[in-house]
Amino acid sequence: MIAGEPVIRVGIFERYPSARGAFFGRFNVNGGAAAEGTVEVRPEGGSLVVRDGGGRTIVSGREVGCIADRNGRFLLEGVTIGINFHWQRKQDQTFEGGLRFVLRDDGTITAINDILLEDYLRSVISSEMSAEAPLEFLKAHAITSRSWLVAMLERSHRGRLPQPPPGGPDANGEIVRWYTREDHDIYDVCADDHCQRYQGVSTIITPLAAEAVGATRGEFLVFEGEICDARFYKACGGRTEEFHNAWEDTPVPYLSSTSDAPIDHPPISTEESAAAWILSQPEAYCNTRDPALLHQVLPSFDRETTDFFRWKVDYRRDELEEIIRDRSGIDIGTLLDLVPLARGPSGRIRRLRIKGSQRTFEVGKELEIRRCLSPSHLYSSGFVVQAEGGAADLPERFILHGGGWGHGVGLCQIGAAVMAERGFPAEAILAHYFPGTSLERRYR
Numbered sequence: 134m135i136a137g138e139p140v141i142r143v144g145i146f147e148r149y150p151s152a153r154g155a156f157f158g159r160f161n162v163n164g165g166a167a168a169e170g171t172v173e174v175r176p177e178g179g180s181l182v183v184r185d186g187g188g189r190t191i192v193s194g195r196e197v198g199c200i201a202d203r204n205g206r207f208l209l210e211g212v213t214i215g216i217n218f219h220w221q222r223k224q225d226q227t228f229e230g231g232l233r234f235v236l237r238d239d240g241t242i243t244a245i246n247d248i249l250l251e252d253y254l255r256s257v258i259s260s261e262m263s264a265e266a267p268l269e270f271l272k273a274h275a276i277t278s279r280s281w282l283v284a285m286l287e288r289s290h291r292g293r294l295p296q297p298p299p300g301g302p303d304a305n306g307e308i309v310r311w312y313t314r315e316d317h318d319i320y321d322v323c324a325d326d327h328c329q330r331y332q333g334v335s336t337i338i339t340p341l342a343a344e345a346v347g348a349t350r351g352e353f354l355v356f357e358g359e360i361c362d363a364r365f366y367k368a369c370g371g372r373t374e375e376f377h378n379a380w381e382d383t384p385v386p387y388l389s390s391t392s393d394a395p396i397d398h399p400p401i402s403t404e405e406s407a408a409a410w411i412l413s414q415p416e417a418y419c420n421t422r423d424p425a426l427l428h429q430v431l432p433s434f435d436r437e438t439t440d441f442f443r444w445k446v447d448y449r450r451d452e453l454e455e456i457i458r459d460r461s462g463i464d465i466g467t468l469l470d471l472v473p474l475a476r477g478p479s480g481r482i483r484r485l486r487i488k489g490s491q492r493t494f495e496v497g498k499e500l501e502i503r504r505c506l507s508p509s510h511l512y513s514s515g516f517v518v519q520a521e522g523g524a525a526d527l528p529e530r531f532i533l534h535g536g537g538w539g540h541g542v543g544l545c546q547i548g549a550a551v552m553a554e555r556g557f558p559a560e561a562i563l564a565h566y567f568p569g570t571s572l573e574r575r576y577r
């Protein structure tokens with residue numbers, strides 16, 4: 134149980150050979166030395182050496198903690214965002230709160246920002262959404278993000294969860310894998326899309342985001358007395374997915390599958406129903422192309438893509454063979470077929486057979502499938518395969534027709550924004566995506 138507002142340890146960057154930044158205002162370094170302006174951090178002889186703009190050593194140690202005298206901010210240069218996604222880029226970013234540089238055993242540097250949860254949330258909500266997003270949507274998102282984070286902190290305080298299976302094909306040549314956020318060892322969350330996009334105060338804190346966080350301060354989604362592991366993603370594609378189809382095989386009652394529409398779309402149960410579903414445009418909260426609304430919900434670099442509800446990827450066979458070889462480390466020879474073996478109720482594939490002339494293997498779960506069939510990531514694992522053309526039954530092209538963006542478990546961001554715009558309050562939006570939960574204030 135949390136006693137009050139917790140401090141979150143956010144990993145800003147990992148394993149950099151050196152770091153540069155600047156302190157705006159006076160900072161206390163390792164409890165003594167004062168620093169202001171440009172700083173440079175380098176590993177030297179088993180510790181980190183921090184120097185000022187004139188090259189003078191300020192302090193050294195395996196870990197360097199920097200705390201502002203009052204209301205100070207600091208800048209870190211060249212922070213990578215969107216790691217492994219098509220929008221990956223480097224940015225200088227500014228933060229509030231405490232800063233720590235930690236020397237890793239491999240001689241690299243990790244930077245960590247220690248920040249109060251509500252301050253962190255104001256930044257996350259401002260980074261992920263535009264200033265004009267509907268207030269009830271932002272409130273629903275603030276409660277979701279807050280719950281997810283604290284549920285994770287509580288899990289790690291209780292001891293670590295069973296870890297996902299290690300990487301690489303097993304003895305049967307199968308790759309069945311999923312990823313947890315518990316793989317961060319010396320901080321709670323990273324600042325990237327892997328956890329929640331956090332760009333410090335580089336993104337101006339918008340008044341509406343601050344209002345949404347303030348109005349819901351200390352409020353959590355609760356199921357049977359416990360704070361919920363409230364997951365979210367961009368768009369479900371018409372129906373949300375069950376927890377165990379993306380992560381470990383433990384059912385989570387409030388992360389079950391639900392129709393994301395005023396009408397009840399039945400769950401996908403066969404390959405025929407998957408094809409009929411994905412190749413149609415069913416009515417759904419997240420089935421919107423309203424540019425004004427998409428502008429509100431997706432930050433600019435996400436708007437490069439608006440075909441998230443139903444999408445299509447067209448590969449030449451040799452092109453896809455190369456992607457599979459690169460991503461899985463398995464040379465299958467000629468790609469003969471992609472066979473979905475198991476799907477969840479949203480239509481997302483949980484297990485896929487990749488059939489080649491030299492090797493055939495099976496891959497899962499959803500994120501591993503998305504990784505395996507794309508140089509970055511497919512939007513989702515909810516797709517049907519159309520093999521085209523070629524002589525002697527050998528396909529020349531593989532066309533993937535897909536639906537949804539992300540794992541589909543929990544809150545559908547686009548759907549939630551549309552619901553808010555149609556007048557649903559935050560409580561109703563949360564009850565829709567997290568059935569059986571209630572709201573509780575755990576600190577003031």
Ligand SMILES: [Zn+2]
Nearest residue numbers: 322323327328
């Ligand atoms: Zn992360």
Ligand SMILES: [Zn+2]
Nearest residue numbers: 369419545548
């Ligand atoms: Zn949806």
